[in-house]
Amino acid sequence: MARHKTLIATLVFLLAVIAYPILLPDSYHLGVGITAGAIAASTVGVVLLLGLAHQLAIGQAAFSMIGGYATALLTVQHGVDPFIAMVAGAVLTMVLAYAIAAPILKLRGFVLVMATLAVHLMLIAAASQVDFTGGPIGVTGVPKFAVFGLQVGSELGFYCAAWLFALIAVAIGLNIDRSRIGRALRAIAESETAAGSVGIDITRYKVQMFVIGAGMASVSGSLLVHYLRAMDPNVFGFSYSLNLVTGTIIGGLLSVWGGALGAVVIIGLRELLRDLAIPLWEAVIMGGLTVLVLIVFPRGLAGFIGDLFDRLGAAAGPRRQVQVSPDFSALTxxxxxxxxxxxxxxxxxxxxxxxxxxxxxxxxxxxxxxxxxxxxxxxxxxxxxxxxxxxxxxxxxxxxxxxxxxxxxxxxxxxxxxxxIGRTFQNLQLFDNMTVLENVMCGRHRLTRTGILAITARLPGVRREERATTDAARACLRFVGLHGADAMRPSELAFGHQRLVEIARALALRxxxxxxxxxxxxxxxxxxxxxxxxxxxxxxxxxxxxxxxxxxxxxxxxxxxxxxxxxxxxxxxGPVAQVRADPRVIGAYLGQEDAADAA
Amino acid sequence: MDLSLFLQLLLPGLTTGCVYALVALGYVLCANVSGVVNFAQGEFVMFGGVLASWLFLGGVPFWLAILLATLAGAALGALQEVVTLAPVRHRPQFIQITTTVGVAVVIRGITLIAFGKDPLSLPGFSGEGIFFVLDAVLPVQSLWVWGATAALLLATFFFLRRTETGRAVRACSINLQAARLMGVNAERLRIVVFAVSGATGALAGVIITPIVLSSWDAGIAYGLKGFLGAILGGFRSASAAVFGGLGIGLLEAFGAGYISSGWKDFIVYGVLLAYLLARGGVFLRGRIAQTGAGH
Missing domain, CATH: 3.40.50.300 (P-loop containing nucleotide triphosphate hydrolases)
Known part of the structure; x- marks a missing residue:
């Protein structure tokens, strides 16, 4: 079911990306499409850290700034090939992001919001002060996008290039989302204590997402600068930053598709309001929709579409009953x-x-x-x-x-x-943003090895390990005897069954x-x-x-x-019998007088 | 050191510091009763300043314009709590904080639509005069800012220490759960506190507008600098937050005066970042984690 959903989503998305320039081939609409594609690379990055791991790092635009300036300065002043400049910008951005990632991501919640904003605002202030960025005026005369000297001169060409990068970002995001690291990020979002208890390295994955998101934002910045043909300190300003966040929330923070949809929402709304001649309403509507989505439907547009799809599929089969019958031969x-x-x-x-x-x-x-x-x-x-x-x-x-x-x-x-050393919690700490099976798969984390590079490329080894993880998790569920609950959320289960899930998760650590x-x-x-x-x-x-x-x-x-x-x-x-007979134990449990009586 | 330059930096620094102090106070009050750090705090300041100017330019009598702007700030704060925060009360912190970000965006947008893009100004409360402290020149409005801030702070501390509601706020800030069990009506209290912080924010915006102008995009700077003040003050005590806010005003002024006015923001945000990195962990533990103010 889930695989079908991803497949259908991919096909629909590809179809939309291909159909758009065929239906609206004029240069104005192609421009709109280019902007959306370039921004989509950024919003997918927002999903990785903000959406999956719930870390409120909202300085994505800061990284677009670095990418944007790298592109503008390298191409205009040094005549570097635009594609090489873009890659160089992305590498630089990722190195810088890596340098600040670990200390900054120790912060959480609102403090993290403020720290990432501070980084962004410092960059804006610095860019308008130093000379080599061109100060407040910035850099003009940025050439059109090109790859190794091959001009992507036409608008259609640039449109394809922008969406190619966006789709690469989506693919990377999807590969991470459905991997052990994706599960680790969701675990971190739900409970860092429980995530630690199954051996998830919290800082490591936050840093990785921060750096990957930075790279995506940087590429996005480079592309937008090629589209605008200029760069100044306010291109990726505070409003732009807020737009990325609110757009992604409306698109659906909890899935990579939501990120891509977010970019379409940002640009689509802007165009709609321009057509209606009320462009100033953008912030009010974006902000209002954000609040509304968070209150009514935190999973956003992507979640809404996913639910519709599920409802169509769910009509086919009746829901399975959860039964408990342990199979103690499931584990050796x-x-x-x-x-x-x-x-x-x-x-x-x-x-x-x-x-x-x-x-x-x-x-x-x-x-x-x-x-x-x-x-x-x-x-x-x-x-x-x-x-x-x-x-x-x-x-x-x-x-x-x-x-x-x-x-x-x-x-x-x-x-x-x-x-x-596995553990269970007295007050249950399950990851309710995942299915029961995925919860138990999280328990395998310490025994799985595939790293971020293999996962982004989804190398064959990743698939193999995933299959082994799934089998092992199923065996643990069979051992504790929970049947029919694999695809359910922990909170849909009775308390006693939830406890079994937790035990299964701890057993998955071997x-x-x-x-x-x-x-x-x-x-x-x-x-x-x-x-x-x-x-x-x-x-x-x-x-x-x-x-x-x-x-x-x-x-x-x-x-x-x-x-x-x-x-x-x-x-x-001591042994049970000895302890049970100890008058001091009886005293502690029943009170001194009873202990005296018992003695 | 040149004393008159020093004063010429110190006194205006205190003036802007007053605004940051009032914002910091709003942060701490709201966080204490609701566990939410309100991202829209700085927008109240911007909104108050712009609205009062717009009303006055539209012919509304001066003092009435100020009163209306303050009341509008109070209404905005209460509305934010009732409409946007109450429904997400039992959801994760993450959702609550992002909701306040959405509200901030809406306030910016509404101001932009209703009052336009251009910076607006108010005349000084008692004319456009200036006065001298040694060789330092100051607008007379500075006196109003200092006086109004002092009066507002006194009123707030009187409220916190001497009134039933104020004591309930303090009880919540020490232990929200226990305060509830003692019969404190936390829902009503939150509305009151958000209204109060909306009003003080708006009034802060009003009193500073004759000196610095107000425009729709000014809120973020007030918000960040006030936040820095609150966090320098430990994000716990209202009076420490006030001193933190004043300190930021001075830091900004001295940074601009002795280093470079262009690098002013860079310096202040750099200090914010450095402080968060050095001390941020503190806000994740202990009592603050409990009330959620650091989250």
């Missing part, structure tokens, strides 16, 4: 390395304070390989803090945590996941150690029973399990080893 042993001698996880005198509160105070325990270990204790015992210390969510104040003999307390959550934070919370009795069975089966695969659990009853039938915490300290640990 997870122990691929030689087992380490000694404990898999060692916590040595771990401490963490919040102000004066010692949430975890010099706690030590060990988790033996192949075991199911439970960390229990009453509310406020420090279990969750301990859990977060192990996952790298919180830094330690003192002590050490070792995994397979290696200290991990200084590692960020993402590196801990890369070592083969974890050596699985950390589960109160996995039974929110489940009913029969679901809890099924969960216990599932956990036993996971342990049977060779995965070591560490449970944090509040409810003692679940733990008792399941765990080999129990660690009891109270008031931030370890009270005791």
């Amino acid at each position: 042993s997870m122990t691929d390395g030689a087992p380490n001698p000694g404990p898999l996880l060692e916590v040595a005198a771990a401490s963490r304070s919040f102000g004066n509160l010692r949430a975890v105070n010099a706690v030590s325990f060990a988790v033996q390989p192949g075991s199911i270990t439970a960390l229990i204790g009453p509310n406020g015992a420090g279990k969750t803090t301990m859990f977060n210390l192990i996952c790298g969510q919180l830094p330690l104040n003192g002590g050490q945590i070792r995994f397979a003999g290696r200290p991990i307390q200084a590692l960020p959550p993402r590196d801990i996941a890369m070592l083969g 974890p050596r150690l699985l950390l589960m934070d109160e996995p039974a919370s929110g489940l009913n009795d029969s679901e809890t029973e099924a969960l216990a069975e599932l956990i036993l089966r996971i342990a049977a695969l060779g995965t070591t399990v560490l449970l944090v659990e509040h409810d003692m009853r679940i733990v008792m039938g399941l765990a080999d080893h129990v660690v009891v915490m109270d008031h931030g300290e370890k009270m005791t640990d």
Whole structure:
């Protein structure tokens, strides 16, 4: 279905691009088409970072400026071939973007908006001050576009060239969107914590999209300058920047097609208003539509069209029911390395304070390989803090945590996941902007390798790896027993089923150690029973399990080893029978008087 | 150092700084009660200045024009909250912020259509006179700017400290959730605060217009520089935001005077960028992350 959709969208789009100059061959309309094509390269770039990863970097126009000036200066003053100038501009832009990307993309939300805007406005201010850009007047007399001396003199030729670049941008965008990096970006958009927990390198992918988007904006800038035949500091000004963002939102921020549509919206609206003789209304209508789209239909025009298409297709078959029936043969042993001698996880005198509160105070325990270990204790015992210390969510104040003999307390959550430590969340952190199957595929991230270059070109290896990832994710879903939910969104599922998706996602990491934070919370009795069975089966695969659990009853039938915490300290640990008989444990759970009675 | 040059930079710097301070105040107030940093904040200033000038040029009595522009700013703020932010309240931060970007674009567009492209001006509140501080020459309007800003700030702080509603705003800024549980009507409060920040923004635009003119595209500069002021002040306390705003005004003036007036914007935005890169991480943690003001 999804493949058909992409295919049909591609065909319709190509058809439209080809039909336009045939239907409207006059030079005015070709000019309009050229502008739209040139801008489309930019708006696709906007989708990559803003749309997929929800990073509010809105300084796209700054990169068009660099590309535009590179083209203008190189062609006019140095007589460089326009195509070479364009490539040189794009390379320069990408290098500069790379230089500022990592620090700037650490910022988020509104702070990121302001920082990217500041970069743009600084460039505008500088371009009108320095001499080599021609100051406020800029550069005039830019030649027509040419490739290696071959003049693209006719308007039709330039139209084809502009849309060729736009379509290349769309192709790159689509290839990224449906790859492991596309999933990683959506994961980042939904929850950086959960993205880190499956080993997604958040900064890396943000930087890559920033740089690729910069390259697209730069090419777009070069093309527009060839069309305008001049460049000055205000060609790609603040209004232009806002137009790119609002246009892309209206076109549909969440898909690459939305970016291309966004360019058509920007230019189409401008032309329409010119025809209606009310050109000044552009900003009001663009802004108004943006607000309206965000409130009513955040997926924009592209999402709207996609939904219409789905509705036509959905009439064919009835919706499948979600059923739970685990197939424990779906996964085979997870122990691929030689087992380490000694404990898999060692916590040595771990401490963490919040102000004066010692949430975890010099706690030590060990988790033996192949075991199911439970960390229990009453509310406020420090279990969750301990859990977060192990996952790298919180830094330690003192002590050490070792995994397979290696200290991990200084590692960020993402590196801990890369070592083969999977986790589930008490309050569920699923990626609701993806299907259930894609959620589980995200879990495979640490085991997949294809890089950004292979993905943009969609080399054969990418396809192969995607297929393997899909199969592995399906196997994990079969193992937890969730059938018929592959194409659904997590939020469409019942709570208990969502929990299974999360477990499947964690299993997709092929974890050596699985950390589960109160996995039974929110489940009913029969679901809890099924969960216990599932956990036993996971342990049977060779995965070591560490449970944090509040409810003692679940733990008792399941765990080999129990660690009891109270008031931030370890009270005791040992085999279940021993811990259960310990009067201090009974006291902590039932209150001192009852403990005295029991004794 | 040349004292008269110093004063000639310092005092006008304080004047524009007053506007940035009022914008910064608006940012912080709105962020505290709604968790949203309002991208349209600078547009209120632009709108107020342009509207008052247009009304006055159209024959509306001077003080009535100012009053109407201020009220229009209040209405615009309240309208933004009710029409555009309330519907996306429970959506991701990302959507809320982009919505305010859309609103900013609409305000720019409406101003352009309704009042035209040309910069507009107002006469000084008490004529076009000038006065001297040592050798520094200043328009008399500067006194109005300083006085009005001081009065507005006093009124705002009185509101925050002495009135029931103001205390509720402060409660929200400390802990939105807890304030709600204590029975603070957050919905109504947001409308009030957006109206107040719209009004102070518009009034800031009005008082500065006799000195710098106002046109439809001026909002972004006010917005960015006010934001810088707010963030220098830690984006938390209203008074720190005010000092941050004044500081930006001075930075801009001294940058223009001692370095180059052409590089003024470059310097201010450079400082903004450098500060965000150096300290931006701070705004992602702790309390600010909770209220969402840094997001």
